[in-house]
Amino acid sequence: MKLLKKELRLALSPLTPFFLLFSFMTLIPGYPILVGSFFICLGIFYSFQSAREAGDILYTALLPIPKGDVVRGKLRLTLLFQLAGFGLMLLLTALRLTVLRGGVYAAVPMLPANGTYLAFALLIFLCFNVLFVGGFFRTAYALGRPFIVFTVAAFLLVGIAEVLHHVPGLAFLAAVEGPGLLLQLPLLAAAALAYALGTALAGRRAIRRFEALDL
Amino acid sequence: MSLPLTVKGLCKAYPGFTLDNVSFSLAPGHVTGFIGRNGAGKSTTLKALLNLVHPAAGEVRFFGLDPAREEYAVKQRIGFAGSAARFYPKKTVGELAAVTAGFYESWDEAAFRRCLDRFALDPAKKLEQLSEGMRVKLDLTVALSHHAELLILDEPTSGLDPVSRDELLELFLALRDEGVTLLFSTHIITDLEKCADDILYLQKGRLLFAGAMEDFAAAYLLYEGPVTEEQRRAAVGHARSRRGESLLLRREDAGSFPAEGLREPGLEEIMTHLEKEAETP
Numbered sequence: 311m312k313l314l315k316k317e318l319r320l321a322l323s324p325l326t327p328f329f330l331l332f333s334f335m336t337l338i339p340g341y342p343i344l345v346g347s348f349f350i351c352l353g354i355f356y357s358f359q360s361a362r363e364a365g366d367i368l369y370t371a372l373l374p375i376p377k378g379d380v381v382r383g384k385l386r387l388t389l390l391f392q393l394a395g396f397g398l399m400l401l402l403t404a405l406r407l408t409v410l411r412g413g414v415y416a417a418v419p420m421l422p423a424n425g426t427y428l429a430f431a432l433l434i435f436l437c438f439n440v441l442f443v444g445g446f447f448r449t450a451y452a453l454g455r456p457f458i459v460f461t462v463a464a465f466l467l468v469g470i471a472e473v474l475h476h477v478p479g480l481a482f483l484a485a486v487e488g489p490g491l492l493l494q495l496p497l498l499a500a501a502a503l504a505y506a507l508g509t510a511l512a513g514r515r516a517i518r519r520f521e522a523l524d525l
Numbered sequence: 526m527s528l529p530l531t532v533k534g535l536c537k538a539y540p541g542f543t544l545d546n547v548s549f550s551l552a553p554g555h556v557t558g559f560i561g562r563n564g565a566g567k568s569t570t571l572k573a574l575l576n577l578v579h580p581a582a583g584e585v586r587f588f589g590l591d592p593a594r595e596e597y598a599v600k601q602r603i604g605f606a607g608s609a610a611r612f613y614p615k616k617t618v619g620e621l622a623a624v625t626a627g628f629y630e631s632w633d634e635a636a637f638r639r640c641l642d643r644f645a646l647d648p649a650k651k652l653e654q655l656s657e658g659m660r661v662k663l664d665l666t667v668a669l670s671h672h673a674e675l676l677i678l679d680e681p682t683s684g685l686d687p688v689s690r691d692e693l694l695e696l697f698l699a700l701r702d703e704g705v706t707l708l709f710s711t712h713i714i715t716d717l718e719k720c721a722d723d724i725l726y727l728q729k730g731r732l733l734f735a736g737a738m739e740d741f742a743a744a745y746l747l748y749e750g751p752v753t754e755e756q757r758r759a760a761v762g763h764a765r766s767r768r769g770e771s772l773l774l775r776r777e778d779a780g781s782f783p784a785e786g787l788r789e790p791g792l793e794e795i796m797t798h799l800e801k802e803a804e805t806p
Binding site for chain 2: 312315316319320364365366368369371372373374375376377522524525
């Protein structure tokens with residue numbers, strides 16, 4: 311808890327909580343709303359950037375904690391904002407599927423807010439944790455390259471999500487009601503499992519890399 | 526009682542630089558100056574002690590404890606300050622202390638308040654508003670608030686004006702009198718003359734001397750005057766001087782030199798002669 315407190319009070323960029331507002335892209339009709347997940351990650355990236363400029367990595371490493379806790383602190387901050395963003399997206403998706411059903415949301419060609427959308431949002435978050443967080447802790451300094459790699463992967467995922475539901479036989483991925491919606495649940499569960507396991511593995515790898523680093 | 530710090534055979538290799546088999550120990554309640562030119566390996570040594578870089582070989586013990594295995598216990602008992610470290614410029618002194626306090630089991634809020642008063646630190650001030658000297662004092666405040674028994678300071682006087690430097694050195698002496706052990710790196714020789722009990726002298730990654738400062742100064746004599754090639758070969762360092770040439774001699778090698786040309790060298794003269802000799806191909 312003290313690690314997260316340190317992240318929130320010393321290392322957090324004010325842009326990070328602000329960028330949670332991109333969760334509300336879930337409500338935009340006829341738009342590739344998955345980019346909202348990318349922007350939430352961009353907000354977290356700003357906290358990594360401001361922490362680096364503030365000497366946060368070295369300061370934390372000098373505290374009486376195992377060196378790996380430097381990585382754990384950053385991961386906890388990342389998970390906090392990803393899960394807060396996901397929680398908002400989940401609520402807004404539920405709103406689109408119930409109260410706001412029909413109207414401007416009827417028959418749009420883009421992926422709507424549904425189980426598939428939430429599953430791909432989790433996969434984008436997972437990409438951030440593996441490619442950006444894992445990549446950053448190769449050096450604990452270089453931010454640009456891992457973020458570019460993540461950006462490419464994230465937009466590929468957005469593209470895949472937008473194309474898949476047009477493939478014959480996969481129209482259920484864009485369903486907003488009925489049995490199609492239920493068919494999305496295994497996909498969402500698999501994405502949640504991949505997010506949890508992938509993030510845990512990425513964290514362990516990032517800790518190993520960081521512990522081997524000379525600061 | 527275990528010594529505050531013992532180091533045996535510390536080695537670290539970078540392209541173009543090697544820290545070579547550095548061994549020393551710190552006496553409790555002493556101020557030890559860690560000297561050497563820029564690039565001699567002082568910061569690398571200090572970082573290796575603090576587990577920030579991985580030595581290729583060697584053994585480090587703080588109070589008899591292995592910092593690699595007992596990092597938590599060791600870091601509770603030591604404090605670090607470095608002039609190069611500029612942490613959290615937009616945060617205030619109070620914010621930094623409030624967070625840092627949570628990591629130390631022996632954090633003493635009353636001691637923290639006393640240090641703020643003693644060093645005239647305003648808890649509402651942003652860290653970017655603090656001068657170099659005040660930043661070092663903040664680091665010392667944090668260290669003293671968790672009752673650090675050993676302070677490791679990386680060039681704490683670098684960038685300070687002479688008055689602030691003197692003030693800081695007097696503070697080191699006051700801390701020593703309170704029983705705190707200090708190890709501070711510097712390339713400013715007058716810092717040592719002011720407050721060091723012992724010195725560690727690092728040259729190109731090798732420890733040339735570790736011991737009492739008086740012993741270091743007493744080991745040499747300086748000869749100024751006309752010199753022969755044979756005399757030059759007997760010297761451990763030479764430089765040009767107003768009177769022709771100056772040679773740094775080990776005291777035991779000075780017998781053959783005219784007494785009128787011999788005198789006690791200052792620390793700065795010893796260091797400049799030794800460094801110039803090291804540069805000679």
